[in-house]
Amino acid sequence: MIRGIHSEEIAGEGTQHLIKRTFVPISLSVDAANQYKTFKVKIPYRSRKVVGVIVTHDAPSQVMHHNRIYLGSAPDVPITQQLIIGLNQEFYQDVDEQCFDVSVRYGEKLYFALPKRLGSYFYLTINGYFNEFPKPIVMEIRDQWTDFKEDYWVWESIADEWENVQVCLIKDSGDGGDSDDDEEDDEY
Amino acid sequence: MYLGDVSIFSPRGVEFQNFVIEVTTVERDHDRLKQDRYLLSYDLDNTGNEVELNEPIANIPIHPLDIEISGDYITGSYKDAGIGSPPYEVKLWLVVEEQPELLEND
Numbered sequence: 001m002i003r004g005i006h007s008e009e010i011a012g013e014g015t016q017h018l019i020k021r022t023f024v025p026i027s028l029s030v031d032a033a034n035q036y037k038t039f040k041v042k043i044p045y046r047s048r049k050v051v052g053v054i055v056t057h058d059a060p061s062q063v064m065h066h067n068r069i070y071l072g073s074a075p076d077v078p079i080t081q082q083l084i085i086g087l088n089q090e091f092y093q094d095v096d097e098q099c100f101d102v103s104v105r106y107g108e109k110l111y112f113a114l115p116k117r118l119g120s121y122f123y124l125t126i127n128g129y130f131n132e133f134p135k136p137i138v139m140e141i142r143d144q145w146t147d148f149k150e151d152y153w154v155w156e157s158i159a160d161e162w163e164n165v166q167v168c169l170i171k172d173s174g175d176g177g178d179s180d181d182d183e184e185d186d187e188y
Numbered sequence: 189m190y191l192g193d194v195s196i197f198s199p200r201g202v203e204f205q206n207f208v209i210e211v212t213t214v215e216r217d218h219d220r221l222k223q224d225r226y227l228l229s230y231d232l233d234n235t236g237n238e239v240e241l242n243e244p245i246a247n248i249p250i251h252p253l254d255i256e257i258s259g260d261y262i263t264g265s266y267k268d269a270g271i272g273s274p275p276y277e278v279k280l281w282l283v284v285e286e287q288p289e290l291l292e293n294d
Contacts, residue, residue: 017288024262026280030192033270040263043284050255050262052283055194055208059276 021051030059058148067092068143070113070152071167073104079154084113084141092118092169099168110157112167113141115150121172124155126165132157190271194280196255196264203255204264208278257284 022044028037072087090100092114104110112124116138126132136153143149196204266278 016291018291019288020286022284022286024282024284026264026282028266028278028280030266030268030274030276030278032268032274034268035274036265036267037278038263038265039280040261041282042260043257043262043282044286045260046286047257047262047284048287049257049285050196050204050282051253051285052281053194053196053204053206053253054281054283055206055278056281057191057208057276057278059191059273 022047067115067118069169070111070141071100072102072111073108074111076107076109076160079111079137079139079156081139081141084111084139084152084154087111087113095171097168097170099166101164102167103164104157104160104162106163107160109160110162110165110167112155112169113139113152114169116153117150120153122153123170123172125168125170126157126162128166128168132159134158190269192266192268192278194264194266194278196262196282198255198262199258200256204253208266 024041024043026039026041028039030037069090069092070084070087071090074083074087077083088100088102092098102110110126112133114122123130124133133155136155138151139154140149141152191208193205193207195202262282262284264280266280268274
């Protein structure tokens with residue numbers, strides 16, 4: 001059991017109440033289309049009401065990806081999932097150039113992670129300069145919101161003396177990487 | 189994508205019904221419940237451990253998802269919409285609340 005106790009002071013007069021809430025997980029397996037599953041679960045003693053519901057699932061679909069980007073400043077340490085998900089989060093937009101303002105703390109490096117599924121025809125610039133990142137590595141990242149795992153390209157900046165910078169993700173449409181990458185096919 | 193719909197029942201009938209349209213459907217009071225932080229460290233493999241949140245608050249707001257419970261069990265359902273690709277697993281995380289305890293001021 002993980003127990004969290006909030007001890008923050010709340011300004012105001014009158015009485016205070018202690019409210020105890022508990023997550024009750026329910027797992028349902030759907031084996032066929034249009035299946036109807038019911039559940040009945042025992043709840044903790046003294047439970048009074050349901051005040052929230054979170055639903056997660058692992059159904060495969062091509063249209064359910066969030067295309068989450070992770071970027072930001074972090075200490076120069078081996079790249080781990082914990083390091084990546086601790087960065088700022090943005091969403092990929094299908095445009096030729098997508099830029100972000102990033103504040104890099106002194107002595108730290110700039111990290112950028114993009115779903116590998118989006119292709120290999122991207123490169124990054126810092127303040128308009130190329131070649132500030134070596135080739136990215138591939139790492140599996142578990143989305144903390146969805147519990148969905150997928151491979152990411154992860155870039156780590158070469159230099160660590162940046163401050164406030166603009167990082168741009170540029171789509172290189174010249175060398176393909178998509179389904180339409182065969183020049184000979186284009187002639188027919 | 190509309191994957192299916194979740195229902196939670198109470199003695200008065202279906203108290204909550206919502207479509208599951210993305211990887212995650214979240215119904216929450218973000219500031220009060222602070223669920224994200226707890227879910228981060230929670231066992232997402234669903235081995236049956238529970239997370240308990242204790243939070244002193246000055247006023248008891250009425251939450252839009254308040255579903256009254258009667259008895260030791262809660263029931264509900266999930267219906268697949270026929271658009272997804274079974275087999276898959278749906279996990280419901282019910283946030284249940286105990287009767288508030290009045291805190292005495294010293």
